[in-house]
Structure formats: C-alpha cells, structure tokens
Amino acid sequence: MGLTGGLMGAVFGNGGAILRETAEVFRENAENAAERQANAGAAALAQYAAEFERHERRGRFDLFMDGVNRLPRPALALGTLGLFVAAMVDPVWFGSRMSGLALVPEPLWWLLGAVVSFYFGARHQLKGQEFQRSIAQTIARAPVVAREIDAVMPDRRVPSDKKPSDNAALDEWRAELGR
Structure with a gap:
C-alpha cells in the first residue's frame, strides 16, 4: 500500500x-x-x-401635479362628447366654431399633434416605469415571504398532481417524500 x-x-x-x-x-x-x-x-x-x-x-406638490396630469385624457374624452352634443343642440353655433377651426394653419395642427403625442408618450413611459418598479419590489420580497412561510409551516408539503408513472423507483421515492 x-x-x-x-x-x-x-x-x-x-x-x-x-x-x-x-x-x-x-x-x-x-x-x-x-x-x-x-x-x-x-x-x-x-x-x-x-x-x-x-x-x-412624494410631497404635496408631486401629488398635486399627478392630479393635474390625470386631467387631459378625461377632458379630451368629455370634450369630444360635448362637441357631438353641441352639434345636435345648436348646429349653427357648432358650424361657426368648426369654420374657425378650418382657418387654423396646418403647421399649427402638426404642433398640436406633436405636443399631445409627447405628453401621452411621456405619461405612458412613466406608468411603465412605475409598473416595472412595483414588479422589482415584489420579486425582491419573494425570498422573505418564502422564509416566513417555511418558518410558519416547516413541514409543509408541496402538492403534486402527478399520476403514477411507469417507474416504480420514482413512485417509491415520491411516496417517501410525501408527494
């Protein structure tokens, strides 16, 4: 040796x-x-x-600005519905207002479209980032929750909906584990 x-x-x-x-x-x-x-x-x-x-x-100003930022979409939706109501109630008044809009130069319409697009695009991005942050916080808390569950229920068994297989050794091993 x-x-x-x-x-x-x-x-x-x-x-x-x-x-x-x-x-x-x-x-x-x-x-x-x-x-x-x-x-x-x-x-x-x-x-x-x-x-x-x-x-x-977040302070009071941030909360106030968040409230102000929530106004444009409902205002646009309600304003559009208001235009339909105005057209039905007083067509002459509505026609004169629409004639005034027809006189607005095309570049100004493009500018309005750009401002509205940037506003809603920025709002969409902000909401997307807030959603991603909340997901990251939830994922970061997952190990803590798992440890707390294990502390409360140390001998918990994960249910298994597996049917018996053709492998007897595997079935025996699952039975020993209580699965």
Missing part, C-alpha cells in the same frame, strides 16, 4: 484538490457558477429597486 498510497496521494493530493483544480481549468465549477449567478441576480434586483425607491417619497 505504500507505493500505491503514495502515488494516489501525489495524484489526488489533499482530498482530490489537485485533480479538482486541474479539472476546473477545463470546466467551470457548477456550484461556484450558480452562486455567482445568484449573487449577480440579487445585486441587479437590489440596484433596480434602489433606482426607483426615490419615487416613494
């Missing part, structure tokens, strides 16, 4: 450390890669949540 043990000790070193280090030159350590990936994901979520955290602290 002396020569064989010495040879094996030289090849495998301290618990196979030399062989493991040599293998890691050619193939990435899966456990370390998974840990790095989990750390990178957690860091990205934390950065994303911190980026939008400042929007949570």
Whole structure:
C-alpha cells in the first residue's frame, strides 16, 4: 500500500484538490457558477429597486401635479362628447366654431399633434416605469415571504398532481417524500 498510497496521494493530493483544480481549468465549477449567478441576480434586483425607491417619497406638490396630469385624457374624452352634443343642440353655433377651426394653419395642427403625442408618450413611459418598479419590489420580497412561510409551516408539503408513472423507483421515492 505504500507505493500505491503514495502515488494516489501525489495524484489526488489533499482530498482530490489537485485533480479538482486541474479539472476546473477545463470546466467551470457548477456550484461556484450558480452562486455567482445568484449573487449577480440579487445585486441587479437590489440596484433596480434602489433606482426607483426615490419615487416613494412624494410631497404635496408631486401629488398635486399627478392630479393635474390625470386631467387631459378625461377632458379630451368629455370634450369630444360635448362637441357631438353641441352639434345636435345648436348646429349653427357648432358650424361657426368648426369654420374657425378650418382657418387654423396646418403647421399649427402638426404642433398640436406633436405636443399631445409627447405628453401621452411621456405619461405612458412613466406608468411603465412605475409598473416595472412595483414588479422589482415584489420579486425582491419573494425570498422573505418564502422564509416566513417555511418558518410558519416547516413541514409543509408541496402538492403534486402527478399520476403514477411507469417507474416504480420514482413512485417509491415520491411516496417517501410525501408527494
């Protein structure tokens, strides 16, 4: 055993450390890669949540401006319906107003279209970012919720709606797990 043990000790070193280090030159350590990936994901979520955290602290002016920003869409919708009502109630008055609109130069219509498009586009982007922030916060809280559920119900079993398979060993293993 002396020569064989010495040879094996030289090849495998301290618990196979030399062989493991040599293998890691050619193939990435899966456990370390998974840990790095989990750390990178957690860091990205934390950065994303911190980026939008400042929007949570809103003052009276911000709340007032948010209320003002909610006015244009209902005003446009109600104004359009009002135009139909005005056309039916007093067609002469409506016709004179529409004749006035016909005199507005085309570049001014383009400018109005650009202003309205930018307003609604910016509003859409803001709402999209708020939605993404809320999703990031929910995802960031998921591990905490899972830990709390495990603390309250440590021996909970995940229900499985799997039918028995053709693999008896797999069925036995599932039965041992209580699934």
